[in-house]
Amino acid sequence: xxxxxxxxxxxxxxxxxxxxxxxxxxxxxxxxxxxxxxxxxxxxxxxxxxxxxxxxxxxxxxxxxxxxxxxxxxxxxxxxxxxxxxxxxxxxxxxxxxxxxxxxxxxxxxxxxxxxxxxxxxxxxxxxxxxxxxxxxxxxxxxxxxxxxxxxxxxxxxxxxxxxxxxxxxxxxxxxxxxxxxxxxxxxxxxxxxxxxxxxxxxxxxxxxxxxxxxxxxxxxxxxxxxxxxxxxxxxxxxxxxxxxxxxxxxxxxxxxxxxxxxxxxxxxxxxxxxxxxxxxxxxxxxxxxxxxxxxxxxxxxxxxxxxxxxxxxxxxxxxxxxxxxxxxxxxxxxxxxxxxxxxxxxxxxxxxxxxxxxxxxxxxxxxxxxxxxxxxxxxxxxxxxxxxxxxxxxxxxxxxxxxxxxxxxxxxxxxxxxxxxxxxxxxxxx
Amino acid sequence: xxxxxxxxxxxxxxxxxxxxxxxxxxxxxxxxxxxxxxxxxxxxxxxxxxxxxxxxxxxxxxxxxxxxxxxxxxxxxxxxxxxxxxxxxxxxxxxxxxxxxxxxxxxxxxxxxxxxxxxxxxxxxxxxxxxxxxxxxxxxxxxxxxxxxxxxxxxxxxxxxxxxxxxxxxxxxxxxxxxxxxxxxxxxxxxxxxxxxxxxxxxxxxxxxxxxxxxxxxxxxxxxxxxxxxxxxxxxxxxxxxxxxxxxxxxxxxxxxxxxxxxxxxxxxxxxxxxxxxxxxxxxxxxxxxxxxxxxxxxxxxxxxxxxxxxxxxxxxxxxxxxxxxxxxxxxxxxxxxxxxxxxxxxxxxxxxxxxxxxxxxxxxxxxxxxxxxxxxxxxxxxxxxxxxxxxxxxxxxxxxxxxxxxxxxxxxxxxxxxxxxxxxxxxxxx
Numbered sequence: 001x002x003x004x005x006x007x008x009x010x011x012x013x014x015x016x017x018x019x020x021x022x023x024x025x026x027x028x029x030x031x032x033x034x035x036x037x038x039x040x041x042x043x044x045x046x047x048x049x050x051x052x053x054x055x056x057x058x059x060x061x062x063x064x065x066x067x068x069x070x071x072x073x074x075x076x077x078x079x080x081x082x083x084x085x086x087x088x089x090x091x092x093x094x095x096x097x098x099x100x101x102x103x104x105x106x107x108x109x110x111x112x113x114x115x116x117x118x119x120x121x122x123x124x125x126x127x128x129x130x131x132x133x134x135x136x137x138x139x140x141x142x143x144x145x146x147x148x149x150x151x152x153x154x155x156x157x158x159x160x161x162x163x164x165x166x167x168x169x170x171x172x173x174x175x176x177x178x179x180x181x182x183x184x185x186x187x188x189x190x191x192x193x194x195x196x197x198x199x200x201x202x203x204x205x206x207x208x209x210x211x212x213x214x215x216x217x218x219x220x221x222x223x224x225x226x227x228x229x230x231x232x233x234x235x236x237x238x239x240x241x242x243x244x245x246x247x248x249x250x251x252x253x254x255x256x257x258x259x260x261x262x263x264x265x266x267x268x269x270x271x272x273x274x275x276x277x278x279x280x281x282x283x284x285x286x287x288x289x290x291x292x293x294x295x296x297x298x299x300x301x302x303x304x305x306x307x308x309x310x311x312x313x314x315x316x317x318x319x320x321x322x323x324x325x326x327x328x329x330x331x332x333x334x335x336x337x338x339x340x341x342x343x344x345x346x347x348x349x350x351x352x353x354x355x356x357x358x359x360x361x362x363x364x365x366x367x368x369x370x371x372x373x374x375x376x377x378x379x380x381x382x383x384x385x386x387x388x389x390x391x392x393x394x395x396x397x398x399x400x401x402x403x404x405x406x407x408x409x410x411x412x413x414x415x416x417x418x419x420x421x422x423x424x425x426x427x428x429x430x431x
Numbered sequence: 432x433x434x435x436x437x438x439x440x441x442x443x444x445x446x447x448x449x450x451x452x453x454x455x456x457x458x459x460x461x462x463x464x465x466x467x468x469x470x471x472x473x474x475x476x477x478x479x480x481x482x483x484x485x486x487x488x489x490x491x492x493x494x495x496x497x498x499x500x501x502x503x504x505x506x507x508x509x510x511x512x513x514x515x516x517x518x519x520x521x522x523x524x525x526x527x528x529x530x531x532x533x534x535x536x537x538x539x540x541x542x543x544x545x546x547x548x549x550x551x552x553x554x555x556x557x558x559x560x561x562x563x564x565x566x567x568x569x570x571x572x573x574x575x576x577x578x579x580x581x582x583x584x585x586x587x588x589x590x591x592x593x594x595x596x597x598x599x600x601x602x603x604x605x606x607x608x609x610x611x612x613x614x615x616x617x618x619x620x621x622x623x624x625x626x627x628x629x630x631x632x633x634x635x636x637x638x639x640x641x642x643x644x645x646x647x648x649x650x651x652x653x654x655x656x657x658x659x660x661x662x663x664x665x666x667x668x669x670x671x672x673x674x675x676x677x678x679x680x681x682x683x684x685x686x687x688x689x690x691x692x693x694x695x696x697x698x699x700x701x702x703x704x705x706x707x708x709x710x711x712x713x714x715x716x717x718x719x720x721x722x723x724x725x726x727x728x729x730x731x732x733x734x735x736x737x738x739x740x741x742x743x744x745x746x747x748x749x750x751x752x753x754x755x756x757x758x759x760x761x762x763x764x765x766x767x768x769x770x771x772x773x774x775x776x777x778x779x780x781x782x783x784x785x786x787x788x789x790x791x792x793x794x795x796x797x798x799x800x801x802x803x804x805x806x807x808x809x810x811x812x813x814x815x816x817x818x819x820x821x822x823x824x825x826x827x828x829x830x831x832x833x834x835x836x837x838x839x840x841x842x843x844x845x846x847x848x849x850x851x852x853x854x855x856x857x858x859x860x861x862x
Contacts, residue, residue: 264692265692268681271681281676281686289714
């Protein structure tokens with residue numbers, strides 16, 4: 001991992017150099033135990049857990065989590081968007097809440113760590129504060145977002161970006177989102193009232209497993225997330241001329257799949273030739289008419305570009321289009337592009353929160369690097385409301401959305417302790 | 432068309448230098464009239480004709496054609512495979528029949544020339560012989576094959592290569608082939624009895640529109656078909672590693688679609704770099720899991736190679752495999768190949784028949800070139816039974832399997848006259 005900047009553990013948190021040793025720490029075994037207990041809700045005969053949003057397992061798992069939150073001394077309620085919110089008063093009622101949390105719903109065939117580590121770590125942090133009777137100036141809110149995997153539903157409701165169309169979408173449980181919200185104890189008739197005003201939160205923090213392998217391969221404890229990439233999707237149509245594959249000589253073809261193949265390679269070459277951590281992917285392709293004995297006249301494919309900078313995404317797309325124009329001219333084909341609504345704009349994390357996370361990691365003698373999140377998260381939506389910070393912990397081999405997800409108890413506790421200290425640092429530093 | 436050999440009109444048919452002027456000729460207007468009349472069976476409101484095998488229109492069209500055959504003095508019957516056979520006695524009962532014909536069924540959204548020109552020209556040839564009271568030494572058989580477009584059904588029955596599985600296949604009319612044969616007046620209980628013995632025919636001749644554009648673009652009257660290409664199909668599986676498109680850096684991917692795209696280009700490059708008239712096509716492709724935000728872990732695609740030589744097909748495939756191995760090694764993917772049964776082995780036409788066709792075209796002052804048939808035909812199956820010859824006439828822009836098919840009345844008549852003279856030449860020359 002020599003290509004990634006590895007920062008040595010030289011920072012010490014400026015404002016509390018002597019207190020660091022005495023700060024509370026989370027209980028690693030207790031945190032791990034809650035993860036195993038939550039994994040039981042939706043566990044199947046093959047040992048894997050299936051807990052897609054709105055399923056009976058989701059409802060049961062949420063009930064378990066609400067119990068944990070109440071045990072942690074939080075005042076728990078379900079909002080109209082079915083988010084679980086646990087509040088704790090602050091000493092200064094004039095201050096806005098510091099919020100932190102993640103989600104416990106899973107993709108189909110998912111694992112027990114994505115979202116769950118961050119949710120249970122948030123609860124463990126609250127429980128630690130409660131156990132140690134640590135008061136904060138700011139009120140605290142632990143938020144377990146509803147249906148993250150099915151379109152960051154709960155956080156979109158809070159950010160005011162949930163659309164009526166989204167409520168009509170059916171997930172793999174067979175329930176439409178609107179029905180699902182009712183099942184989870186929300187109230188679709190009041191769902192738009194959960195919207196928070198920008199500036200109504202002091203900050204939002206999310207701990208999450210890294211869904212790449214930078215931390216695991218580098219043997220690094222903590223990822224300080226610079227931002228969550230923006231994602232742009234296009235449907236690309238390549239038009240040539242369908243023709244008889246037996247009677248059309250090789251040099252008289254306008255083969256849409258041949259042109260599309262050159263396009264797929266061009267996308268990869270443009271992405272590789274440009275410096276940065278952007279990614280560009282063609283994940284879906286079909287050729288029409290799609291018979292072995294017919295030269296494809298039309299190909300439909302998807303193009304996805306992700307980066308922290310919208311300008312960078314646009315620049316890459318422009319370069320790809322230029323390459324495609326050349327391919328079109330050389331092959332007698334044409335390319336058209338239709339932008340598709342994806343998960344939206346890049347969300348940068350707050351520089352001061354990034355610095356606090358780095359310093360708190362250092363104060364715990366944990367190694368850390370800066371990285372970006374290539375995946376979407378609730379924090380991306382929450383960035384519309386307040387400064388956000390994200391802490392990543394290693395996921396074995398970078399695996400996510402798979403029953404093979406794994407993060408060690410030590411890594412989970414490391415992340416939770418960084419979350420805890422960052423929260424306390426913000427509580428002291430933040431307005 | 433300078434790259435294709437254009438033979439000048441220097442040949443004169445050796446065995447009948449003086450008779451050529453006096454040979455009978457077909458009636459162009461009568462031939463064209465039958466084509467228009469047949470087009471009425473299945474004509475839709477938009478003016479296009481829909482006459483897929485087994486349809487009511489097919490049944491009505493066959494009835495019309497059988498009437499024409501009887502008018503031409505043929506002794507007409509439907510065999511158990513629903514082929515329409517019109518016989519005419521020869522002067523020498525010891526000689527085997529000279530057979531000629533084609534098919535009148537259409538693909539869905541097809542045109543009025545593919546198969547039909549050859550069928551009606553064969554009938555016009557028989558009618559001309561009848562009108563002119565020209566006797567032949569050999570018995571003659573005009574064969575209108577059943578369901579050519581749905582798997583050369585009738586000719587396979589004659590060649591003995593029709594399988595019981597084929598009879599279970601349903602075409603676009605909704606009828607299974609077995610049901611269709613009954614509808615057309617065949618008899619599935621006796622279908623295997625129509626099989627002819629190899630050597631039981633003196634020769635088989637088929638006139639057909641060219642399904643490429645060599646004749647039309649070159650302004651050439653007649654194509655002397657060297658052979659009907661063999662077709663080999665493979666299902667190709669490209670295996671990489673599916674992964675999160677947002678979190679997997681560009682340089683850590685094993686993208687099956689990227690490798691597949693290089694394969695599609697390699698197929699094209701190998702085909703273009705090798706001398707000859709072979710074709711190689713990838714017509715079908717799909718990527719798994721097929722989501723815009725997932726790097727494809729697996730791609731399935733079709734590979735088709737056609738050539739007159741089975742060895743050439745194998746050589747091209749071997750070269751493509753070598754290129755794929757290199758792609759696999761460079762991209763961390765793997766390729767596997769599954770051969771699929773396609774329409775079979777190459778069928779070369781008889782050199783003496785080719786020479787007769789060339790000489791007869793020359794005797795009519797028609798320009799001609801040698802070419803291969805990239806499409807399959809009934810003659811390909813008939814090659815198992817006897818020497819075969821094929822005569823191509825121009826199709827506008829090489830279009831076939833489309834309502835836009837067009838061959839001029841003059842080109843049809845030219846082809847029919849070449850067919851007529853070749854038949855008479857074979858009758859004189861052939862044992």
